[in-house]
Amino acid sequence: MSEVKDQKVALITGGNRGLGRADALALGATGVDVILTYRSGKDEAAQVVAEIEAQGRKAVALQLDTSVVSEFPNFVAQIRDVLASTWDREIFDILVNNAGFAHIAPFEETTEEQFDDLVGVHFKGVFFLTQSLLPLIADGGSIINYSTGLTRFVVPGSAAYAAMKGAIEILTKYQAKELGARGIRVNVVAPGPIATDFAGGMMKSDEARSYLASQTALSRAGEAEDVGDAIASLASDASRWITAQRIEVSGGANL
Template identity: 50%
Template sequence: MSTPKIALVTGGSRGLGKNMALALAKKGISVVLTYHSQQAEAQSVVAEIEALGQKAVALQLNAAAVSGFADFYARATAALQATFGTTRFDFLINNAGTSLNSAIAETTEAQFDEMLNIHLRGVYFLTQKALPLLNDGGRIINITSAVTRTSYHGTSAYAIMKGAVDVFTRYLALELGPRRITANSVAPGAVFGGGAMPDTPEMRAFVAQATALGRVAEPNDIGGVVAFLCSDEAGWVNGQRLELTGGMVL
C-alpha cells in the first residue's frame, strides 16, 4: 500500500484555495490548509475534506509576514505529527494572496510593499523554509496570474510580483531537480467566485466576450489542474507556466 500524500495549501479557506483543497482531497490527498483570519471558514473546509474521506487540518498564517514563518512551520510540524503521524509533506501550493487595482501614478509605497510581501517575499521564503519538510519527489505549485502576459490598467504592482514568481518557479525546478521535486506555476485569468475579482454583470460580460470559449471562469476550472499537477501523470511537467484563461485575449 502506498503512503498517503499530503498537500499544504496556503489561503485554503475560500475561493480558489478552497477549490484546490477539495480537488486534492478528491484525488486521495490529505490537506493542511492555511487561513489568515477566517478560522470558521477554514474549519468548514476541513469538515468537507473529512467528508470526502481524507484527513485535514487548518492553521493560521499571515503569508505576508516572513518573520512568522519559523513559528508557522513549528506549528505545522506539530500538526503533521498529530494528524498524519509524520513531520513531512509532499506538495506545496502557494496560493494565498490579495488583489490590487491602482494606476501606476496613484500606487503608494505601502500598496506596493503589500503586493511585494504577500506575492513575492512571502512566496520565496515560505517555500525556502518548506524545503526541509518537503519529501523528495514532491511538487511545488505557485499560483500566479494571466496578467503577467497581458496588461490591464491598474494591475502593475500585482502583475510585477506574479511575473517574478514565474521566474522563481523556473529556478526552483532547476535547483530542486536533484531531489526530483518539480515546480510549476498556474496562471489563472479572471476567476469569478475566487475571492478577488469584482463579480458584477458588467465584468462578467467583459471577460466572456474577451475569452475564446465565450464564458467566464469559475474556481472549478482551476482546482482540478492543480490536483493534476500533483498526480503521477504530471511527473514530467517541470519548470512550466500553465495559463488557465479559456483562451483570453488570444
C-alpha cells in the same frame, strides 16, 4: 528526507476561500489529505476542513499571515507537530503557494506602502515560506506557485500586482532547476479572470461574467473549480514529467 508514504498530504496557503478553497477540495477529491492556512477567515477554513472530511479525507487548518516572515519558524514547528499527530510522518508532498490579495490602481497612484504589502505576500512571503518548508517537502514532491494571466496581457491598474507575479514566474524556474536533484517539480499556474470573491468579488456580477465570456476562446467565464482541477492534475503523478512550466488556466483569454 527519504521517507515514503502512500498517502499524499498537501499544504495550501490561503485555503479558506476562493481559488485556495477550490484547490483544497479538488485535491481532497483525488484522495489527497490537506493542511490549509488562513489569515483571518477561521470559520471559512473550518468549513473547508469539514467539506474535505466529508470526502473521506483528513484536513487541518492553521492560522498564518504569509507576509510575516519572522513567524515562519513557529509555523514550521506547527507543521511538524501536525504531521506527526495526524499522519505519523515528518514530511508532506505538495505545496501550493496560493495566498494573495488584489490591488487595483493606476501605476502613477500606487503608493510605496501598497507596493510593499504586495511584495510581502506575493513575492517575499512565497520565497521565504517555501525556503523554510523545504526540509519538510518530500523528495519527488511538487511545488505549485500562483501567477496571473496579467503577466501575458495588460489590464491598466495592475502594474504592481502583475510585476510581483512576473517575479514569481522567474523564481519558479530557479526553484525547479535547484530542487530538481531531489525530484521536486516546481510549476506556476496563471489563472485568467475567474468569478471568485478576489478583488472584492468584482468578477461575479452578471455584467462581468458576460464580458469575460466574450474574451475567452471557450466563451464562458472561468470558475474557481476550473483552476482547482488544474492544480490537482498538475500535482498528481500523471504530471510527473512537467516542471519549470508556466501553465495558464484562462479558457484562452485575450488571444
